[in-house]
């Protein structure tokens with residue numbers, strides 16, 4: 001079943017085509033990673049799905065239902081209730097974590113379930129603690145973000161996103177801001193989620209990780225998807241010279 | 252009457268004026284703080300017209316003397332038949348004047364909050380008001396504490412201007428005693444009371460900043 005679908009999505013920044021006729025389908029339970037050179041539109045693609053960027057044209061569907069459609073510059077959205085229902089299915093993890101600095105780890109995680117979903121504090125805390133266990137940070141619940149490491153921050157951010165019980169987790173370079181020795185713990189957490197068949201779209205520069213967890217690998221260049229297949233298909237026999245060039249830099 | 256008794260009597264008289272000073276401060280804070288937060292939000296995320304209107308308002312009230320504004324609202328409005336009682340006129344003037352300043356302080360505070368905070372809030376499906384109230388404003392207000400402390404001190408001292416519309420504030424009481432006795436003591440006592448009050452303001456803000464420092 002299709003979880004997310006992008007149909008002919010365009011996005012320009014000034015004259016730069018960040019997304020150029022992108023078509024992409026992500027199925028339920030699938031782990032899709034996106035690789036590509038800097039500026040190729042990977043973040044823009046992920047952010048468009050979450051409506052952190054407004055697309056210029058095309059259509060985005062979540063579970064087969066229209067989230068946004070832009071035709072000739074006119075944007076169409078479903079009713080507010082449907083929009084909220086659909087965007088609630090999307091969780092996001094950012095490169096720079098974006099934890100709320102004035103809230104403790106626990107408060108970061110219970111914030112949205114309580115405020116957005118109206119969960120009682122007790123239930124929200126219960127959920128948060130079990131998520132902290134999943135990411136291995138039960139002992140940090142009362143720390144402020146400034147007092148924990150980058151790897152721990154990212155794991156809290158993952159727990160915070162999961163607390164809204166999304167159907168899909170969108171991760172934009174979740175380990176790029178981390179010191180090398182902290183990358184492993186975050187990748188491990190993400191792998192754990194992949195093993196539990198969480199639907200994920202992950203932008204990453206970690207090739208070994210991409211190869212290991214991806215059901216599908218996507219290569220982007222200049223706003224276009226140049227390759228879309230299993231990691232083996234894309235990485236082992238790159239058909240496109242741009243992909244070959246890109247991969248050679250990693251070996 | 253010995254000198255100690257004189258000081259006690261004078262102090263208590265001046266303190267009776269201090270209640271007006273403090274009352275005016277309280278009214279101004281109660282009006283200007285919420286109003287300036289709303290105005291700051293209007294400037295940051297409201298429609299362009301509102302932003303322009305607020306910019307013009309700030310330009311006028313920050314660019315003319317507070318004393319002139321007081322004259323306008325107390326004497327000027329009476330020409331048009333609005334005879335405001337002195338305290339109302341003073342309160343209105345101070346709220347309008349201080350909102351103009353505090354709006355700019357809170358605006359800078361809001362703009363200092365990282366874009367990533369809005370994006371995280373949006374990704375978690377918080378609404379605009381939830382994002383502002385729960386995520387952005389707490390961080391913005393913390394940033395605004397040091398300049399707000401300066402404004403609070405200015406406010407306390409600026410209230411002395413109400414003498415010109417005949418109100419009996421702290422300084423006015425001291426002046427009356429001086430005129431009556433021709434002694435410097437009432438002015439010294441007034442100065443001491445002002446200093447104690449400004450010290451209390453500074454201590455209050457220091458406590459608040461310390462409390463919010465935990466997350467730095």
Ligand SMILES: Nc1ncnc2c1ncn2[C@@H]1O[C@H](COP(=O)(O)OP(=O)(O)OP(=O)(O)O)[C@@H](O)[C@H]1O
Nearest residue numbers: 013016017018036037038039040041042043044045
């Ligand atoms: N807010 C913006 N304003 C202007 N141009 C932008 C903006 N965001 C992205 N771009 C441009 O759009 C193009 C795609 O950017 P995007 O951030 O999606 O690339 P990316 O593949 O994520 O790159 P990186 O690997 O460096 O993160 C780039 O040319 C970039 O300069």
Ligand SMILES: [Mg+2]
Nearest residue numbers: 042043044173
């Ligand atoms: Mg990027």
